[in-house]
Amino acid sequence: MLTLDCFCKGLFCRKITMESCKEHTYQIMIRFFFSDDKGVGVRSEYNGVLLLETILQxxxxxxxxxxxxxxxxxxxxxxxxxxxxxxxxxxxxxxxxxxxxxxxxxxxxxxxxxxxxxxxxxxxxxxxxxxxxxxxxxxxxxxxxxxxxxxxxxxxxxxxxxxxxxxxxxxPDGSPFxxxxxxSEAMRRMTFSKWPHMNYKWA
Incomplete structure (x- = not known):
């Protein structure tokens, strides 16, 4: 596995030569996807670093x-x-x-x-x-x-x-959060389908 510096602006090329890199340079969002028999994990950069050792936690x-x-x-x-x-x-x-x-x-x-x-x-x-x-x-x-x-x-x-x-x-459904x-915004979003959020209407 090759680990790249995420601050390199997403340098991507098919051939590892300076000439081809100049011809095929793109701004891309890098995400790493790993899986094993227990689960899957997705990571993007964190302060320019990929924390890969715990991706399958x-x-x-x-x-x-x-x-x-x-x-x-x-x-x-x-x-x-x-x-x-x-x-x-x-x-x-x-x-x-x-x-x-x-x-x-x-x-x-x-x-x-x-x-x-x-x-x-x-x-x-x-x-x-x-x-x-x-x-x-x-x-x-x-x-x-x-x-x-x-x-x-x-x-x-x-x-x-x-x-x-x-x-x-x-x-589980029905139990209080x-x-x-x-x-956490992610945890708040999980409550939106439950009362009192489910019948809420913008004024």
């Missing part, structure tokens, strides 16, 4: 199940530093998440890559119970909001929460 049935969560190296470092500086009272899983972050960041640093573009593609893949990541990231978001700290870690933890929510099973998930 399947939804969980229970919060105790282990999931893979891929982060850019820079995001993992920001999350690690913020978790060390913020006291999340009552969340025992913080130490577990911090230990995993420390381990995976150290592993990434032990495999240096040459070149700025190669360094940009360094990622950290956390493997932890879904509930542990969820408790810690939700707690971090709540604490940063309480302190009115609009720091980069707030956006990172919120994005992690969104990805963790996408791994939860969809509630979790209100805490309504910050």
């Amino acid at each position: 399947t939804p969980v049935a229970k919060g105790e199940e282990t999931v893979k969560l891929e982060l850019l190296f820079s995001e993992a470092v920001v999350l690690q530093r913020t978790l060390k500086s913020v006291d999340l009272l009552g969340i025992e899983q913080t130490a577990e998440v911090l230990e995993e972050l420390n381990t995976k960041i150290t592993e990434a640093l032990s495999q240096p890559r040459k070149g700025i573009k190669a360094q940009k593609w360094v990622t950290v893949c956390l493997e932890l119970p879904h509930s542990s990541l969820k408790w810690v990231c939700s707690g971090l978001v709540a604490e940063l909001k309480r302190q009115n700290r609009h720091v980069p870690a707030l956006a990172i933890a919120s994005a992690v929460n969104e990805r963790l929510n996408s791994l939860l099973p969809i509630p 979790d209100r805490t998930l309504m910050f």
